[in-house]
Amino acid sequence: MKNEVLDNLDKLGSCARDDFKNVTDSKKLDELRTKYLGRKSALTDILKKVKEVKQEDRAEVGKRANEVKAGIESLVETATKTIENQKLEKNLKEDWKDVTAPGVRPQRGSLHPITQLMQKTEDIFVNMGFEVEMPYEIDDDYHNFESVNIPKGHPARDAWDTFWTEDKNVLITHTSSMQNRVMKNKKPPIRIIVPGKCFRNEATDARHEHTFYQVEGIYVDKGITMTDMLGTLKTYFEAFFEKDIDVKFIPDYFPFVEPGGQIALTCVLCDGKGCKVCKGSGWLEILGCGMIHPKVLEMAGIDSTSYTGFAWGFGLERLIMLKHNINDIRLFHKGDLRFIKQFN
Ligand code: PHE
Numbered sequence: 001m002k003n004e005v006l007d008n009l010d011k012l013g014s015c016a017r018d019d020f021k022n023v024t025d026s027k028k029l030d031e032l033r034t035k036y037l038g039r040k041s042a043l044t045d046i047l048k049k050v051k052e053v054k055q056e057d058r059a060e061v062g063k064r065a066n067e068v069k070a071g072i073e074s075l076v077e078t079a080t081k082t083i084e085n086q087k088l089e090k091n092l093k094e095d096w097k098d099v100t101a102p103g104v105r106p107q108r109g110s111l112h113p114i115t116q117l118m119q120k121t122e123d124i125f126v127n128m129g130f131e132v133e134m135p136y137e138i139d140d141d142y143h144n145f146e147s148v149n150i151p152k153g154h155p156a157r158d159a160w161d162t163f164w165t166e167d168k169n170v171l172i173t174h175t176s177s178m179q180n181r182v183m184k185n186k187k188p189p190i191r192i193i194v195p196g197k198c199f200r201n202e203a204t205d206a207r208h209e210h211t212f213y214q215v216e217g218i219y220v221d222k223g224i225t226m227t228d229m230l231g232t233l234k235t236y237f238e239a240f241f242e243k244d245i246d247v248k249f250i251p252d253y254f255p256f257v258e259p260g261g262q263i264a265l266t267c268v269l270c271d272g273k274g275c276k277v278c279k280g281s282g283w284l285e286i287l288g289c290g291m292i293h294p295k296v297l298e299m300a301g302i303d304s305t306s307y308t309g310f311a312w313g314f315g316l317e318r319l320i321m322l323k324h325n326i327n328d329i330r331l332f333h334k335g336d337l338r339f340i341k342q343f344n
Helices: 002-021 025-038 042-050 053-095 113-128 155-159 175-185 228-240 294-298 318-323 331-333 337-343
Strands: 190-199 211-221 248-253 256-268 284-294 308-315
Touching: 002 025, 002 042, 002 053, 025 042, 025 053, 042 053, 113 190, 113 211, 113 228, 113 318, 113 337, 175 190, 175 211, 175 294, 175 308, 211 228, 211 318, 228 248, 228 256, 228 284, 228 308, 228 318, 248 284, 256 308, 284 294, 284 318, 308 318, 318 331
Parallel strands: none
Antiparallel strands: 190 211, 211 308, 248 256, 256 284, 284 308
């Protein structure tokens, strides 16, 4: 009897060792635990037989039975740990989160179309070697008018409907208000653009706003000519509209430039074929410009006998309207989300 029981215990032990080698999930582990340690297990059956073993052999058989039981329990324990580790590793691989990684900022809104295209404009000119300077939104009479050759009482003042503050300062009517400062503070070669908000005291309609953005440009050095101006502006317009564009100079009057004029571009809507927007001409008059008046150079302390320069000023909204086919300038400041969201 003793040998039979010992034999069965050994067989059970080696059987268990084989079985536990293949445990890969907790369901299988539960099955084996019941099979080897449960109430109806082979071990229970064998233990029942210990009573039938002779008195003097019982201690030996009982000891072996306990060893086999402890062996199986440790197999269960090892398998449990292995399965837990495997689960952990799988989670780490699949659900990996680096808590030290920088967060992803949720997108809340987007830049206003004016901001977007102002940035594009600045990038284009910066790539051509221009610096960017911001204007004062409220400035004095001298900088907005007198320093650009529009003395008090000059009839040209009527061309700029002006908002005056009570202390006789000006909500700048154009970014030319920075021409004098920029030329005074820098030494040639001077290449500056001044993007900024301007104000005009006039009735609004689809093409006119009391508040709008201008981009002024100033280039002063020895030997600067009109050709440089046309080339600079053509380069800008081609980069802005992302297509080939022709420019031409149409004489016009501004007190601070001589000769002064307008730049006209190939109509970007019909590519010069003639349409409603360009009134069939194929051209769009888009900005004021010219060679800086010698008086304006001198007022800024630049010797007009050795230096020349050009300046321009254009309204940014007009360009955005052409680029995106927008028919009313008032949309820009209306705060209508249906409009704004189209530029996300
Ligand atoms: N300041 C002018 C305007 O507001 C534009 C301009 C700038 C014209 C520079 C010539 C030279 O209309």
